[in-house]
Amino acid sequence: AQSVAQPEDQVNVAEGNPLTVKCTYSVSGNPYLFWYVQYPNRGLQFLLKYITGDNLVKGSYGFEAEFNKSQTSFHLKKPSALVSDSALYFCAVRAYNFNKFYFGSGTKLNVKP
């Protein structure tokens, strides 16, 4: 079975501090992993993806994510948070032979000035 877990409903961080939003996954075969961000009353915006290769992938707006195969994790990170990063973040996984994405339940990121 394929699934994605985001263990934290909410993450609070001060502006300028590093942030981490956690994601673990379960998938048969090689996973394709994605992070999306959703602002209020908007659709999801693509941030970054891991397909193969380097375990650290860089994406939009200074975000990066670290793939850890042994821990089946794909945590989203940013070295210095901005207030404008406050939004809802979703992790998604797709198995290589399945035509469907599985999304996590989302993590609300609050960045305080």
Add this chain to the structure above:
Amino acid sequence: ETGVTQSPTHLIKTRGQQVTLRCSSQSGHNTVSWYQQALGQGPQFIFQYYREEENGRGNFPPRFSGLQFPNYSSELNVNALELDDSALYLCASSLDGVNQPQHFGDGTRLSIL
């Protein structure tokens, strides 16, 4: 480059009615997926279309059906509406390929009374 557009933005229906939601894919994209996002939850995959054929489906009953047209635009049809169908319905388009990210529209907010 035109992004994914969905119509209508909001819709109110009553139980038992039928509804059609529409989506225009991003230019050049030949794959479209539909998702249901209930309040406070992650998107749930309904189905995917590639070149006018359904090629992936989530755990939704047959009263959820779709179409993809030659210009790659798409419709989601829901029959016999139930109260639990109240949600944000998201359309996402992409290029073909499991490593391709999906690009989302801003969704249609469907309320069932």
